Amino acid sequence: MKTLRHAQRGAIASIPMIIGGIPFGLLFGSLAIANDLSIWFAIAMSSIVFAGSAQFVALGLIAAGAPIWVIVLTTFVVNLRHILYAADMLKFVKHLPLKLRLFMGFGLIDETYAAVRPMYDMGSANKDTGHKVYIGSFFSFYLMWNVTTIIGALAGELIPGISQWGLEFAMVATFISIVTPYLKSVPYWGAFAVAIVASVALREMPNHLGLIMATLMAVTTGYVLDRGNAQNASQEAKHV
Amino acid sequence: MSNAQLTLIIIGMFLVTYSVRTVLFASAHKAHIPDWLNKALKFVPISVLTAIIAPMSLTNASGLLLTLSNPWLVGALTCLVVGLFFQRQLLTICVGVMVFFVMKVFVVA
Numbered sequence: 001m002k003t004l005r006h007a008q009r010g011a012i013a014s015i016p017m018i019i020g021g022i023p024f025g026l027l028f029g030s031l032a033i034a035n036d037l038s039i040w041f042a043i044a045m046s047s048i049v050f051a052g053s054a055q056f057v058a059l060g061l062i063a064a065g066a067p068i069w070v071i072v073l074t075t076f077v078v079n080l081r082h083i084l085y086a087a088d089m090l091k092f093v094k095h096l097p098l099k100l101r102l103f104m105g106f107g108l109i110d111e112t113y114a115a116v117r118p119m120y121d122m123g124s125a126n127k128d129t130g131h132k133v134y135i136g137s138f139f140s141f142y143l144m145w146n147v148t149t150i151i152g153a154l155a156g157e158l159i160p161g162i163s164q165w166g167l168e169f170a171m172v173a174t175f176i177s178i179v180t181p182y183l184k185s186v187p188y189w190g191a192f193a194v195a196i197v198a199s200v201a202l203r204e205m206p207n208h209l210g211l212i213m214a215t216l217m218a219v220t221t222g223y224v225l226d227r228g229n230a231q232n233a234s235q236e237a238k239h240v
Numbered sequence: 241m242s243n244a245q246l247t248l249i250i251i252g253m254f255l256v257t258y259s260v261r262t263v264l265f266a267s268a269h270k271a272h273i274p275d276w277l278n279k280a281l282k283f284v285p286i287s288v289l290t291a292i293i294a295p296m297s298l299t300n301a302s303g304l305l306l307t308l309s310n311p312w313l314v315g316a317l318t319c320l321v322v323g324l325f326f327q328r329q330l331l332t333i334c335v336g337v338m339v340f341f342v343m344k345v346f347v348v349a
Contacts, residue, residue: 016333016337037246041246041250044250045250045253048250048254049250049253049254049257050257051253051257054253054257058249058253062241062246062249068245068248068249068252069252071249071252071253072249072252072253072255072256073256075252075253075256075257076256076257076260079256079257079260079261080260081288082257082260082261083260083261083263083264084281084284084288085261085284085288086260086261086262086263086264086265087264087273087277087281087284088281088282088284088285089265090264090265090268090271090273091273091278093265093268094268094269094271096268098266098269101262101265101266101268102262102265102266104265105258105261105262105265105266106258106261106262108261108262108265110288110292113285114285114289117285118285166311166312166340166341166344168296169311169312169315169336169337169340169341170333170337171293172293172296172297172312172315172316172319172336173315173316173319173332173333173336173337173340174333175289175290175292175293176293176316176319176320176323176332176336177319177323177329177330177332177333177336178285178289178329179285179286179289179290179323180319180320180323180324180327180332181323181327182285182286183286183324187283188283188286191283191286191287191290192286192287192290194287195286195287195288195290195291195294196290196291196294196298198291199290199291199292199294199295200294200295200298200299200304203295203299211288211291211292214287214291215284215287215288215291218283218286218287218290218291219280219281219283219284219287220280221283222280222282222283222286222287223276223279223280223283226279226283227279
């Protein structure tokens with residue numbers, strides 16, 4: 001019963017991003033059909049691969065007649081950022097059984113990382129409850145992504161212009177609400193500023209490489225400023 | 241494309257995606273993340289989330305859009321201010337989304 005309660009918290013924390021993801025799922029389903037692919041292909045993609053932006057890139061590459069190895073390699077590059085999430089989550093999952101970790105890995109998407117990872121910092125998830133919260137978030141996104149894929153494939157043309165409504169702004173708002181509690185010290189402000197400038201400057205790089213580079217630059221900035229702080233503090237401590 | 245090719249695409253995409261996500265989790269019990277790396281990794285959430293949304297908020301297909309008639313920018317700034325001041329997640333999201341849609345309906349259209 002308690003497990004369910006924690007899973008529920010994960011799902012609730014994910015609601016704004018689920019709303020933000022709905023137009024993408026509908027769009028994916030309808031684009032697959034528009035590209036003469038079957039509904040089964042769209043369903044297989046969303047249920048087996050389960051990787052939002054990589055699925056869109058793959059549709060584009062299939063339409064362009066790209067060879068299979070290019071599609072697979074591009075998917076790899078687009079999803080590379082997930083390895084950073086895994087590295088960051090490692091300390092919270094290493095005590096869990098292997099099977100559970102392998103299962104959680106399947107659901108390690110941007111949104112679940114965004115929803116659950118800060119909860120460890122804010123004290124609403126810990127080593128005993130975190131994986132339950134995580135799975136609640138993962139399941140609710142998985143359900144949304146597959147249901148909207150099917151609806152989009154069946155009835156995409158019946159919902160005109162849903163991609164222009166701006167529902168994705170719910171994701172922007174959620175991400176900012178996750179980011180602001182961190183903005184309490186210079187290193188975090190530094191990482192924030194560098195992430196903004198670098199991601200905008202590098203946005204035209206292919207395959208989300210700009211996103212990966214901007215993230216690495218911002219992380220480095222935060223780390224260097226943090227070290228500077230720590231060194232100053234220890235020097236001051238020596239003087240006293 | 242033939243069905244066999246489409247099946248191969250799905251299998252291939254699944255394998256690379258799943259590997260990237262689980263390679264570290266699979267070896268978590270013996271993997272040792274050095275201290276300096278852990279100190280750097282704590283900046284991943286703020287860095288990656290900001291890097292995902294900054295281009296959405298500040299640009300459109302034709303370039304930078306740093307004007308107060310851009311609903312994405314104004315909505316994002318609202319979220320930032322409300323978030324910094326009140327530190328309430330739900331309030332931040334609700335006010336930001338409201339400002340965004342009000343602008344989209346009344347200002348832009």
